[in-house]
Structure formats: C-alpha cells, structure tokens
Amino acid sequence: MESGIRLLKLITGETIIADVELDKLKKNATLKQPLIFSILNKSDGSVSMMATKWVESMFTTHKIKTYHIVANVQPSESMYQLYTESLEDLENESYDYSNEEQTKQDEFDELVDYMRDIINDTNTLH
Numbered sequence: 001m002e003s004g005i006r007l008l009k010l011i012t013g014e015t016i017i018a019d020v021e022l023d024k025l026k027k028n029a030t031l032k033q034p035l036i037f038s039i040l041n042k043s044d045g046s047v048s049m050m051a052t053k054w055v056e057s058m059f060t061t062h063k064i065k066t067y068h069i070v071a072n073v074q075p076s077e078s079m080y081q082l083y084t085e086s087l088e089d090l091e092n093e094s095y096d097y098s099n100e101e102q103t104k105q106d107e108f109d110e111l112v113d114y115m116r117d118i119i120n121d122t123n124t125l126h
Helices: 077-092 097-120
Strands: 004-010 015-022 028-041 047-053 061-065 069-073
Touching (some): 004 077, 028 077
Antiparallel strands (some): 004 015, 004 069, 015 028, 028 047, 028 061
C-alpha cells in the first residue's frame, strides 16, 4: 500500500482523494485533507465535478484503519490537478454565514406572507 496523494476506494463505497500516510505496521492510514468528488449533471446536459471535504469538520486530518481501504491507486494527472486546485479553492473560501441567515429570514417572511394570504382567502378550505 502506497503513501502520498492517493485515490482511495473505501469499504463504504466512497471514493476519496487525500494525502495518505501509513503507520509503520500499515494498520492505520492518516488522511490529510481528504476530498470527495461528486458528479453534477447540469440542465444543459453537461457534466462537472465538485469537490467537498470528506468530513465536514474543523479538522483536516483523519485516521482510519487500513482494512477500510479496498483500493489505493495513484490518481490520474487530471484528478491530481483537480485535487490540488480544489484544495486551494477550499482554503481561500471564506463562507459568509450572515448571507445564509438573511436568506433564511427572507424565506420565512415569504412563508408568513403566503400563510396570511391563505387565511384571508375566503375561497380556501382549511
């Protein structure tokens, strides 16, 4: 089993890419910055890949047992490049939670307005 940037197939069926480091006895693997790729089918018929963190956590390193790894292969050049670019994008991303909260408030306000309209509509059965 090899170390370095590797494409891993896990017993869960997940395919991830990470910087893998094996312990001396090769019983545990440390996964640094593991990403999982999702295939997105766009409405125009095209396909793209999106990278996300394997585990949504503040930690970027995870340890797993090596028997959870079904396959450990070197990624293609394009997958390697996609991995490194995705890491850069994820590191540079600063998520604006205040915008998300405003969106939730706007959706709630729309729902309240809709419910008021229904209640005031005498033709609606309740």
